[in-house]
Amino acid sequence: MAKYSFQLNGRPVSVESWDPAQPLLYLLRNALGLHGPKFGCGLAQCGACTVLIEGKAARSCVTPVRQAAGRAITTLEGLGTPEKPDAVQAAFIAEQAAQCGYCTNGMILAAKSLLNQTPKPNLDQVKQGLAGNLCRCGTHTRIVRAVMRVANA
């Protein structure tokens, strides 16, 4: 089995996979025990599986592990903890911007990616920045409020 090495939440890791096309998502969840990223569609349509690769949002359900090799990957767990959430996580908690929470991973990381590129987005930029992330519970207004809270901080 081939071995793939990358940075994960600031630490070097390596995983083995029998298939170089195996999406990063399955290795993160199963081999590496990180459950922040979720399987939603496997089609890059919903964003539940989002991770940051070099600080930019990427869909781990369609990212082959071989493409992750040598890169710096951040998952939701890598941002902060319930005791010490990062600014975006803290804003989501303050706005209670979740219902079932299945999309939350993608929302926070898409927001993180947006804020990395545009530190002070306006309302439209936030909506456009999250346009590719789906929420079925209808928590959108709170999610937008949480991101604006960071943007206006």
Added chain:
Amino acid sequence: MDTLSLVSRRNLLKTGGAVIVSFASGALPKRTAAQDVGAATDLGKPLDVHEVDSFLAFHADGSVTIYTSKVDVGTGLRAAMPQMAAEELDIPIERITLVEGDTALTPDQGGTGGSTGIPRGAVEVRQAAATARQAFLNLGAEQLKRPASELTLLNGRVRPVSGGAGIDIGTLAGGRRLALKVDPKAPLKDPTRYSLVGKPQPRPDVPLKCTGRNSYVQDLSVPGMLHGRVIRPPAIGAKLLTVDESSIRGIPDVRVVRMGDFLGVVAPDEWAAVRAARELKATWSSWQGLRGSDGLERFVRQSPVDRSEQLVNKGDAAAALAAAPKQLSASYQWPCQSHASLGPSCAVADVRSDGATVWTSTQGTHGLRASLSKIFGIPEDKLRVIYRDGAGSYGGNGNDDAAADALLLSKTVQRPVRVQWMRHDEHGWDPKGPPQFLDVRGALDAQGNIAAWETEMWLPSAIQGTRPFLGVDAAGMQQARGQNAGQISQNGDPPYAASNVHVVVHWVKETPLRISNLRAPGKIANAFAVESFTDELAAAAGVDPVAFRLRGLTDPRAIAVLERAAEMIGWQARPSPNPRALQGDLLMGRGVAYVRYKQAENYVATAMEVDVDRATGKINVRRVTCAHDCGLVVNSDSLRNQIEGSILQTLSRTIHEEVTFDRSHVTSVDWASYPILTFPEIPAIEVALIDRPTLPPLGAGEASTAPIAAALGNAVFDATGVRFRQVPLTPARVRAALLRS
């Protein structure tokens, strides 16, 4: 290199028990003896709904565990139920943990549906808490050698009203069970003394969800577990003919499971199971038993009627209609819709020689256990069904089917099996919200009031028994063949004064796809028809839509919500329609709708402002206001969250959603073919909660969905002068109708 340290997540399975989330200011669940539920000591606890110990355990350290079959599917019950119990017991909410949906530990308070989590689930727990409160006062009286009437409960301690340290309830309970019947007459706390109920209470799951630490069923791993995938046929009724296992020879350690027409794969590696399911070559018989979604209305209206049920018969609607100078009639259509859960259904099953455990996100652990027990021949006391969080289900999505798939596979391969559906499985095979067709006729009297009203509905009939599980069906095993989509005929009559009203439902025998309850079952479509038609009558009378409704209302709670929603949107009284161009092709309008949910519960009114692009047919919802009265408000913030979500999800259902199918199978199988509302489309939302602290609390996960579709249709009519009676109001449909007008 350090791989292992990342794997060292807390093993939630150590005790084999339920998920515990506590209110430790967002910290990971703290483990105390009290919270070590699922351990052998908790098994065998009382489950009878008449026993206090079934609902509550008082631990020596002063902490309290609540046990309930109602589960929090993202609705906030995990905060609201402890709020109500903590209030009644006068203990800090941080001391409470909640165990949800575990057939071995929680009393059966029914499944989580029909907005019953609070009005039944939490109210029963509250009564148990009130009983316990009295018991503690009596125990305290013995210990403190003072009459109970001179004692009170404060901050977890029984103490003299006149002051003094008192004694804490943990010490009084001494870690023992109370062995008390729930006293239905145990006095409840006076609502004017509430300090927790009615206030915003942060939900304990939110910090976990925002940091990747919440434990979902999808995350569960059991020692020796295999990953399973089920291969559904390319046509719904197709038979499995051949399977060529050599087609997946290159994928490691896959085992193919074939049983009748059931085809599945299991593998230690999840990706191997995914690829095997995708690449396994199988041939199936052809099947074309569907009529196709394009002919849905004809199919349903022509389906044989099982029985017609008269729901309302007041006065003589037919005679009044015939006598009226002017009759109006209209037909409304609602399509099949999917629960479209963001994460596909998932379950883990472990069938052992001495019984079985199933972890699932089902909304009905006890009901699911009963069905699976019968089908698989596992006695109920040997079959434990445990709820774990999943993606929002909004009713009966694929979760129960996934549980049966997992059980079938685990039983066959004699290993624990985790089954997660793929996206096309969930969209293609979840049981659907049923299609609904309504004809409405009405007439106004000389004063412009409603003189007569008739509603005629065509709905799929309910068939006794549980819905057949897909996997069980394919495997050719015996099971019930029931059908039920919930209380889908409610809210078919107008909530306004009318002396002649007739409502009949034709329960039709055939329905194209499997159906189940989908959030606010039936009531959104029925309210869409009733409240759209009310608007049509108002327009015919040349009366402002709010004024027209107010004329027919006498209940002050109804009037209060309607006036409030209108006031918040800045309603200008005038008749509809009033097409006016905002700029270029953009037409702007506003609409309103009012519903008393199930004609007996919440009062909800909503108003909205939309613009419609004449060139593209695109509807842009600018603002939505909602006034909501559900009696006693428990957690004001998660109530708002539910209302906001109800509004947005129903806008999505109204503008975008329709399950399509051809002669063989569902063709809307992903987010491209079944689009939902996205961020650029969301309106500004303003919610007003009308709290009635002295009234019982009603559920609030569904009611505010009910007026949304109608308010949207009414706003589009106001903007364009064109009445839309068929959902979804897609740009193509709107544009075509505007071109015709």
